Amino acid sequence: MEKLITPQGYASKLSLRETQKAIKLVKDTFQGKLSAALNLDRITAPVMVTKVSGINDDLNGVERKVDFTMKNIDGTAEVVQSLAKWKRMALYRYGYKPGEGIYTDMNAIRRDDDTDNTHSLFVDQWDWERVINREDRSLDFLKSIVKKIVGALSETQDIVKAKYPQLTQEICEDIFFITTQELLDMYPDLSQKEREDKIVAQHKTVFLMQIGGKLSNGEKHDGRAPDYDDWSLNGDIMIWDQTLQRALEISSMGIRVDEKSLKSQLQECDAEEREHFEYHKDIINGVLPLTIGGGIGQSRICMLLLEKAHIGEVQVSIWSDDMMSECKEHNIVLL
Numbered sequence: 001m002e003k004l005i006t007p008q009g010y011a012s013k014l015s016l017r018e019t020q021k022a023i024k025l026v027k028d029t030f031q032g033k034l035s036a037a038l039n040l041d042r043i044t045a046p047v048m049v050t051k052v053s054g055i056n057d058d059l060n061g062v063e064r065k066v067d068f069t070m071k072n073i074d075g076t077a078e079v080v081q082s083l084a085k086w087k088r089m090a091l092y093r094y095g096y097k098p099g100e101g102i103y104t105d106m107n108a109i110r111r112d113d114d115t116d117n118t119h120s121l122f123v124d125q126w127d128w129e130r131v132i133n134r135e136d137r138s139l140d141f142l143k144s145i146v147k148k149i150v151g152a153l154s155e156t157q158d159i160v161k162a163k164y165p166q167l168t169q170e171i172c173e174d175i176f177f178i179t180t181q182e183l184l185d186m187y188p189d190l191s192q193k194e195r196e197d198k199i200v201a202q203h204k205t206v207f208l209m210q211i212g213g214k215l216s217n218g219e220k221h222d223g224r225a226p227d228y229d230d231w232s233l234n235g236d237i238m239i240w241d242q243t244l245q246r247a248l249e250i251s252s253m254g255i256r257v258d259e260k261s262l263k264s265q266l267q268e269c270d271a272e273e274r275e276h277f278e279y280h281k282d283i284i285n286g287v288l289p290l291t292i293g294g295g296i297g298q299s300r301i302c303m304l305l306l307e308k309a310h311i312g313e314v315q316v317s318i319w320s321d322d323m324m325s326e327c328k329e330h331n332i333v334l335l
Contacts, residue, residue, distance in 0.1 A: 004323060005117045005244050006330040010309050013166045016333065019306065022164060023314055026302050029159050031103065031126055033152035034296070038101055038145065040128055043090065045083055045104035051076040053278075056085075063112045079109050082295055084228035085279050087129035088256060092288050101130025106295060115319060117244060117310050118300060122317040129256075129293030137255050137290065139209070142233055143177060145292060146207045149237065149251065150175055153301065160305050169242055169307050176203035179210045180221035192221055193247075200238045200247035209235035211252075213268070226265035227274060229254035243307045250301055253294020259284045310334065 014022055035042065049056050056065060056078050066079040080086070083106050090102060106127040113119050132141070154171045161167050178199060187195045200206045212224030212231030224231060234254025241248040257265065262283050266272050274280050282288045302314040310327060312319060312334035319327075319334060327334055 003116070004326050005246070005309070006326070006332070007243060007245070007309050010331055012313065012333065013307055014164065018164070019313065022160065022306050023302050025163060026156060026160055026305055027298060030152060030156040030301060033155050034126065034128070034149065035103060037148040037152045038128065038130055039099060040101045040103040040130065043102045043104050045106060045127070046080060046086065047107055048077045048079055049086065051078050056080055063110060066109045066111055080106065081108050081110060082106060082125070083127040084256070084293060087127060087293055088288050088291050089279065091129055091131055091291060096131045096289070098131045098133045101128060103128035115323065118248060118303070120299070120311050120315060120317040122315060124298040124315060125295035126298060127293070127295045129291050131289045132255070132292050134290060136292070137230070137233060137258065139233065142235070142255055142292070143207070146175060146235070146237060149296070150205060157305055167305070167307055169305060170204070171239065172204035174205065176206045178206065178208060180208060181210065181215050183208065184215050184217060184221070188217070196238060196247045200240050204240045206238045206247070207235050208238060211235060212265070226269040226271055227262060227280060228256055230257050230261040231265060232261070239304060241304055243309055248300060248304055250304065251294050251296045253292070255292045256290070257283060258290060259286065
């Protein structure tokens with residue numbers, strides 16, 4: 001178990017019953033604001049895919065997927081870890097055009113995640129994807145989409161605080177954009193997480209860009225699979241969580257790989273064998289559309305806006321006995 005953050009004198013500002021109603025308000029409101037801001041249609045999506053399809057996401061490349069055999073179907077199925085690849089294929093299949101997109105509820109089990117205040121074995125996200133033109137593959141376009149997402153979050157907060165005026169968390173719409181290399185140059189002696197906390201404490205809302213490749217110190221700021229985000233055109237949206245007094249990542253997103261960046265990143269990761277998968281072939285051959293997309297944490301947005309100290313206060317999951325005992329001791333009521 002990772003070290004649990006226990007805010008001094010913590011008490012939820014909402015009762016259990018109010019919390020459940022507020023979770024629905026947050027989710028209903030934000031997904032409506034998001035779909036309107038980015039022109040997204042809601043669609044259904046899988047919770048499992050076949051192993052041989054190659055469309056499950058590898059995240060950092062080391063996480064074990066939850067898999068199982070089936071009674072009347074040959075092969076192995078895997079619970080999805082995210083839907084980055086599947087969404088791009090869906091946009092092609094459904095005939096979406098530039099400026100149009102989709103979003104869906106993505107539920108996953110990430111068995112290798114370390115559980116703490118913000119990490120659970122159960123992951124619930126709004127996964128979204130939108131078709132773009134070749135000329136949209138730029139930092140300026142990426143930043144424009146980030147601003148729309150943060151705007152949707154701020155509008156959601158206004159509605160939630162009108163219903164529950166005891167809440168005081170602020171969402172700053174003045175986003176600070178910085179690359180991982182620039183952040184390392186600023187704070188070379190700090191760890192990855194310490195650098196993030198330092199910059200987000202100062203600017204409140206930060207989009208940390210260019211995640212996945214090695215930095216000047218020979219290390220990666222964080223891992224990213226080589227076959228969905230273009231590492232030069234991606235990033236994380238982070239908000240200062242006043243309850244936990246730390247940076248809270250609410251979204252990992254980016255412009256997706258084209259044929260050139262896919263080949264380059266697969267080569268860098270020594271994963272060129274993936275080019276034999278249908279998904280990868282369709283990118284290299286220009287079959288799949290160019291897209292931008294990401295995942296936005298549903299429970300993380302709920303805990304941020306409802307000022308909860310633990311993600312288990314807004315979702316039901318499995319926790320160690322030690323964590324449950326420590327949460328109870330510090331007045332953190334897990335669902």
